Amino acid sequence: MTASIASSSPIKRGRPGYDQDSVLSIAVEVFNKHGYDATSMGKLAENLGISKSAIYHHVPSKGDLLRLALDEALVPLEAIAEDERASVGTAEERLKFFLRSTIRVLVKRQQYVTLLLRLRGNTEIERDALQRRRAVDRRVSDLVVEAQREGSLRNDIDPRTTTRLLFGTINSLVEWFREDGNVTAEQVEEHAITMMFDGLHKTDR
Amino acid sequence: MTASIASSSPIKRGRPGYDQDSVLSIAVEVFNKHGYDATSMGKLAENLGISKSAIYHHVPSKGDLLRLALDEALVPLEAIAEDERASVGTAEERLKFFLRSTIRVLVKRQQYVTLLLRLRGNTEIERDALQRRRAVDRRVSDLVVEAQREGSLRNDIDPRTTTRLLFGTINSLVEWFREDGNVTAEQVEEHAITMMFDGLHKTDR
Numbered sequence: 001m002t003a004s005i006a007s008s009s010p011i012k013r014g015r016p017g018y019d020q021d022s023v024l025s026i027a028v029e030v031f032n033k034h035g036y037d038a039t040s041m042g043k044l045a046e047n048l049g050i051s052k053s054a055i056y057h058h059v060p061s062k063g064d065l066l067r068l069a070l071d072e073a074l075v076p077l078e079a080i081a082e083d084e085r086a087s088v089g090t091a092e093e094r095l096k097f098f099l100r101s102t103i104r105v106l107v108k109r110q111q112y113v114t115l116l117l118r119l120r121g122n123t124e125i126e127r128d129a130l131q132r133r134r135a136v137d138r139r140v141s142d143l144v145v146e147a148q149r150e151g152s153l154r155n156d157i158d159p160r161t162t163t164r165l166l167f168g169t170i171n172s173l174v175e176w177f178r179e180d181g182n183v184t185a186e187q188v189e190e191h192a193i194t195m196m197f198d199g200l201h202k203t204d205r
Numbered sequence: 206m207t208a209s210i211a212s213s214s215p216i217k218r219g220r221p222g223y224d225q226d227s228v229l230s231i232a233v234e235v236f237n238k239h240g241y242d243a244t245s246m247g248k249l250a251e252n253l254g255i256s257k258s259a260i261y262h263h264v265p266s267k268g269d270l271l272r273l274a275l276d277e278a279l280v281p282l283e284a285i286a287e288d289e290r291a292s293v294g295t296a297e298e299r300l301k302f303f304l305r306s307t308i309r310v311l312v313k314r315q316q317y318v319t320l321l322l323r324l325r326g327n328t329e330i331e332r333d334a335l336q337r338r339r340a341v342d343r344r345v346s347d348l349v350v351e352a353q354r355e356g357s358l359r360n361d362i363d364p365r366t367t368t369r370l371l372f373g374t375i376n377s378l379v380e381w382f383r384e385d386g387n388v389t390a391e392q393v394e395e396h397a398i399t400m401m402f403d404g405l406h407k408t409d410r
Contacts, residue, residue, distance in 0.1 A: 182365065
């Protein structure tokens with residue numbers, strides 16, 4: 001689930017049994033289960049089965065763990081805009097590319113995106129992450145405005161509400177999608193796009 | 206925002222400045238802001254501006270506050286099925302009645318539903334509430350199956366995924382809907398139903 005962390009990462013290697021990825025991956029699970037505020041370094045150590053000082057060998061503080069975990073979600077979300085397909089075609093095509101790519105990140109980085117979506121903004125690190133998330137969201141809301149203008153999206157729903165309904169639908173995937181469930185990631189992506197753009201009504205279109 | 210609590214409630218009246226509703230309403234905000242696990246009775250007392258023992262005058266334990274707060278969301282959600290309109294008409298009509306009624310509860314009891322949706326199931330009270338929520342959800346998923354069978358809903362998306370996409374869309378409202386925002390509760394209800402059933406594509410239907 002976790003990707004490699006940039007070499008500037010403060011997490012060090014060297015403890016047998018744990019590397020940066022596994023510390024991060026367990027930490028994010030504990031944060032999601034109990035909430036970031038309620039998770040002490042002691043509770044983390046317990047879940048990792050190591051001492052508190054052994055965690056400090058990997059990472060200087062709980063805040064650093066949070067920042068690294070949030071990067072696991074934010075970096076790939078921010079990368080979507082860099083893809084060539086994010087800037088070619090109609091606004092509708094670009095919007096769908098963004099939504100499909102976002103769904104893929106949600107599914108691949110489920111735990112990290114869950115952490116991001118549940119942030120309450122109580123600390124500086126949380127507020128920074130929320131700001132980056134808003135910048136990503138803004139790209140989508142700009143495309144919604146453009147798609148309504150070009151006439152491909154209905155305009156009896158204002159663009160802001162449209163954007164929120166789109167994000168509401170796709171963000172909810174992190175709450176229920178299971179890799180081993182009855183639908184694949186590809187099917188979920190297809191189904192979500194179908195509902196959002198064509199609706200659930202059976203039609204002869 | 207809060208409704209009156211049944212007279213069997215363990216919250217007592219009598220403290221000047223605070224009644225059961227306001228204690229509950231502030232408690233739910235603090236739970237949502239910091240997470241239930243991370244909220245001590247001390248932190249609650251601080252937010253209420255009263256002593257810990259004054260809270261115990263209102264309610265025997267933090268768990269009781271949680272249970273009462275969850276009832277504020279669950280009782281009206283459970284009441285939807287008792288309405289006559291929940292059992293007349295086509296499956297599609299009944300499904301839409303459920304979804305519209307659910308949206309109304311989400312909007313009117315936003316803080317309480319937020320608390321319900323964020324439950325992690327770490328305690329018995331949380332697990333009980335999650336079970337009641339699942340029973341409510343099951344009514345909707347049964348209606349989705351029926352509506353697909355009667356031919357009003359597309360059946361290229363399996364009923365389970367359809368149900369989850371529907372709940373994902375409407376549950377997300379608690380995260381972003383603001384009573385004083387640019388759209389009214391009625392508009393949001395209308396817009397969500399339109400997207401879910403007819404889709405965002407501009408068509409000549």
